[in-house]
Amino acid sequence: MVLDKVNSPSDLKALSEVELLVLAEELRSEIIRVCAQNGGHLASSLGAVELIVALHKVFDSPRDRILFDVGHQAYAHKILTGRKGVFHTIRQEGGISGFTKVSESEHDAITVGHASTSLANAIGMAIARDTLGEDYQIVSVIGDGALTGGMALAALNVIGEQQRKMLIVLNDNEMSISENVGALNRFFKELQIKKWVQDTEKWGRGVLETISPRLFNLVDRAKEAAKLVLHQENPFYAWGLRYVGPVDGHNLKGLIHLFQELKELDGPTILHIVTQKGKGYKVAEADPIYWHGPPGFDPEKPEKVSKGYSWSAAFGDAVTELAHLEPRLFVITPAMREGSGLVKYSQTHPSRYLDTGICEDVAATAAAGMALRGLKPVLAIYSTFMQRAYDQIIHDIAIEKLDVVLAVDRAGIVGGDGATHNGVFDIAYLRTVPGVQIAAPKDALELRAMLKKALELGGPVAIRYARDNVERVPEGSWPDIEWGRWEVLKEGGKAYILSFGKTLKYALEAAGDNPEVGVINARFLKPLDRELLEKLALKGYKLVTVEDHQKMGGFGSAVLEALSEMGLKPDIRVLGLPDVFFDHGSIPRMHREAGIDAAAILEALAQMGVRVGEVGTAD
Incomplete structure (x- = not known):
């Protein structure tokens, strides 16, 4: 196998064109094999194989910095x-991350898990490089x-204003390669990347400007007009960026050629490549x-596997039905229709559905705008992504106490996606915002009750x-709920x-049938049920x-604050996540390490003098 010869990017330099093509297929086979075993980001990684081979063939990592936005496509x-x-350990306990991670490898330029961060990182690196007088590619x-x-x-x-040297590869996996302008378009793309063309253009502009500023201006405007026609008013020119593309992102030879030419150019350049996911x-x-991002599968006979009925699906079913009862309900998602369980809703109520793209803010x-003009918007958003809209929640929603429901998905430790995706900060930062109420259902029936009551x-x-996953409930189930009241289970x-x-x-597991230990579903985190607590x-x-959230500033902190205000000092233990970032791995294991599982609860009770036995049993 050609892959056996490759232990670092430098090993690609000696490979022939044929060997590189074989390497690309071997990489695909290895990605499929490991994703079949572990699950993981399969389709996006398969689509970026030729791109990554070409990048490492031409550029010199880790000296040159290659930044992957989101990082989930970087398996190759x-x-x-x-x-x-160690690739077989990806996303597993003690294994490598499913995203790029600076502390994992010198070849990973940034630690990433959220989208849209690579370009700001890149301009920061370019400024640092130029300020320190260094010379490497970004x-x-x-x-x-x-x-x-x-x-x-x-x-x-x-980037357009700074005009620092860098290459931006736009990996477009949805649009087709345009054939509209045929040979002329291909000629123009090739022509503009040649260094001699750039040098000649620069020299010619200087000569014209010296001889005749008026002639220079006329030629310059004519050239810009031609670019607009030839590129159909490509928007990247408005940012001051050189644009090349679109080109076939699976043509390995062509990509290598382009990278070799583009790396010699000054200023920022965008290379638009078209690839196919999967x-x-x-x-x-x-x-x-x-x-x-499938779970494990048989690579020889791949079949879709039911992942069970998720909380996301329960939410999607609930709002789909609720929209029939409340004509002002409007659902918004920042590019997470499938993940948030909204496919059915978007098809059933297309006129009351908005996908803003990856723009949580x-x-x-x-x-907020919808609420100001009479709608009842529900924003379906992952806890980890809601962090990116914190200012807007305060400034645009909370100050005027607007009728907006935040459906906060993936709250708590999430497992394989690790530190960038754990939703363990939302209680702490939301409960400090005046007027924002926070609830957490125990099951799908309670979720429905909370959604309906929140809109009212x-x-x-x-x-x-x-x-x-959560147990399904019958359609049309809309129980009432006493807002702000906890439930004694x-x-x-x-x-x-x-x-x-x-x-x-x-x-419930820790309490078992022990008569000394009771359990309360503290389903309202703000406001607390102060009457029952007192x-x-x-x-x-x-x-x-006990909470699957940071101990600092979370539910336990809120309880302590409330007790202090009441002047009460009961014997109390607060169990929550410690002041560290939790990496990827199994959720039960991380809960055990964090000290929030049943065994940890029993230990806390025993420390307070409560008789306890084994987990789930009486004394």
């Missing part, structure tokens, strides 16, 4: 940069989806959405739920565990709070 990069022997690979992000577009504005694996080519402020109550409400004689959402199962404290019950 990981294999080629010394991680071939290449940013960004997808057409990530380019919709406001941060990426704002960075293009800075390239080389028929099922992934046919359905890149499912095979974007725009999604939040658009929701008005004001900003966040409803958070985990990345997990089990009476206790000496102590109570206050928990909610995903950790509620640990509380009653428990005054009666002298020992309390344990």
Whole structure:
């Protein structure tokens, strides 16, 4: 195998064109094999194989910095940069990350998991390079989806103004290669990347400007007009960027040629390549959405596997039905239709659905605009992505107490995607915002009740739920719920565990049939059920709070603050995530390490003098 010869990017320099083509296919086979075993980002990584081989053939990593936006398409990069022997551990406990990570390899230029960050990183690196008088290449690979992000577009504005040397590879995996202008278009693309053309153009502009400023201006305007015609008013020129493309992103020889030419040019250049998600694996080519991040599968007989009924699906079903009852309901997503369970909703209520692209801030402020003019917007957003819209939640939604529901998906530790995706900060930063209420359902029925009540109550409400499966409930189920009231699930004689959402199962497991230990579904995190909390404290019950969230500033902190305001000092233990970032791995293992599982609850109870036995049993 050619792959056996490659242990670092420098090994690609000696490979022939034929060997590089073989290498690309071997990389695909290895990516398919490992994703079949572990799950992972399959389709996007298959689509970027030729691109990554060409980049490492031409550029000199780690001296040259290659930045991958999001990083989920960089599996071939990981294999080629010394991680071939551990690639089978990707996204597994103790294994390598599913994204690029600076602390993992010197070849990973940035740590990333969210979209649209690579261009701002790239301009920062370019300024650092030039300020320190260093000389290396900077290449940013960004997808057409990530380019919709406001941060990426704002960075293009800075890049165009700065005119620092860098290459931006726009990996477009949805548009076809345009044939509209045929040979002329191909000629122009080739012509503009030649260094002698750039040098001649620069020399000619200087001569014309010296001889006749008027003639210079006329020629310059004519040239710009020609560019607009030939490139159909390509928007990248407005940013001051040299544009090349679109070109075939699977033509390995062509990509190598282009990179060799483009690396010699000064200033910022965009190379627009067109690729196919799932390239080389028929099922992934046919359905890149499912095979974007599938669970494990049989690579010889790949079939879709039901992932069960998720909280996201439960939310999607609920809002689809609720929209029939509330004609002002409008659902917004920042490019997460499938992940947020909104495919059915978008098809059933297309006129009341908005996808803003990867622009969480725009999604939040658009929701504010809708609320200001009488709609009832529901913003479906992952906890980890809501962090990017925090200012808009405060400035545009909360100050005027607008009727916006935040459906906060993937709350808590998420597993394989690791630190960049864990939704463990939302309680802390939302509960500090005046007027924002926070709820966390224990099941799909309670989720429905909370959604319906939140729309009736008005004001900003966040409803958070985990990345997990949940039991289905019958259509048309709309139970009432007493807003702000906790639910006693089990009476206790000496102590109570206050928990909610995903950790509620640990509380029930720890309590078992022990008559001394009760369990409360603390489903409202703001406002707290202060009446019940005061009653428990005054009666002298020992309390344990448990949450799949940072301990600092979370639910337990809110309980301590409330008790302090009441002047009460019960015996209490606060269990939550410690002040560290949790990496990728199994959720139960991370909960165990964090000290928020059933065993940790039993230990906390025992420390307070409560009789406990084994997990799930009485004394």
